[in-house]
Amino acid sequence: MNRLWTVPIALLLTATITEPAFAFVDIAPRTRQLLVFLHVFGAVLFLGNVIVTAMWMTIAKRTRDANTIDFACKAVIRADWMFTLPGVILILIPGLLILEPFGGLGGASWVDMSLALFLVSGIIWGAVLVPLQKRMVELTREARELHIALSDRFYVIHRRWTMWGGIATLLPLIALYLMVVKPRLWG
Numbered sequence: 001m002n003r004l005w006t007v008p009i010a011l012l013l014t015a016t017i018t019e020p021a022f023a024f025v026d027i028a029p030r031t032r033q034l035l036v037f038l039h040v041f042g043a044v045l046f047l048g049n050v051i052v053t054a055m056w057m058t059i060a061k062r063t064r065d066a067n068t069i070d071f072a073c074k075a076v077i078r079a080d081w082m083f084t085l086p087g088v089i090l091i092l093i094p095g096l097l098i099l100e101p102f103g104g105l106g107g108a109s110w111v112d113m114s115l116a117l118f119l120v121s122g123i124i125w126g127a128v129l130v131p132l133q134k135r136m137v138e139l140t141r142e143a144r145e146l147h148i149a150l151s152d153r154f155y156v157i158h159r160r161w162t163m164w165g166g167i168a169t170l171l172p173l174i175a176l177y178l179m180v181v182k183p184r185l186w187g
């Protein structure tokens, strides 16, 4: 059940490495404008939230107070559901529907590269960041319940979370650059 998020990723990867896909979606210009708007709005939600929550976590961690950090960890998880996930959906679904002028997936290299970067970021989020966040919540809960200071283990996990979170943020930032510049990377 936990690994269900790998299914759409596998489907998209298959689409990318076989025939050009999503090139058939021919949409009326006005509808397409709306989809581009939704796509860019998704990018704002997604990138805005991952950057801002990282800042909140860092500020909370500096207090070294288990209650504050516990609150921040839970808020990050909630914000992911409220903003990151809708952002991902708005990037992906409208993103795939506006591909027709660029020859679909497997058509323009900047699209394929952006999708790959976005998927790798998603894999890091699902496979590394979420488990680390859960572990941080467990450790802060333990410290609160036992009225003890946060263990060194928490700070080790937080450092790991910051490093992987940085990578998972950098990849979609590169995708953002590619989206705007639309360079020909290969082909």
Ligand code: HEM
Pocket (backbone or CB within 6 Å): 036, 039, 040, 043, 047, 091, 092, 095, 096, 098, 099, 102, 111, 114, 115, 118, 171, 172, 173, 175, 176, 179, 180, 181
């Ligand atoms: C983190 C990932 C992504 C971000 C931050 C992002 C952001 C953006 C932004 C800001 C634009 C507007 C660029 C401009 O008009 O100059 C754009 C355009 C576009 N995006 Fe994305 N995007 C992402 C991923 C994707 C993916 C995965 C796809 C498709 C599978 C996609 C397909 C497109 C297309 C086709 C356009 C061109 C729309 C047009 O000019 O008519 N994007 N994207």
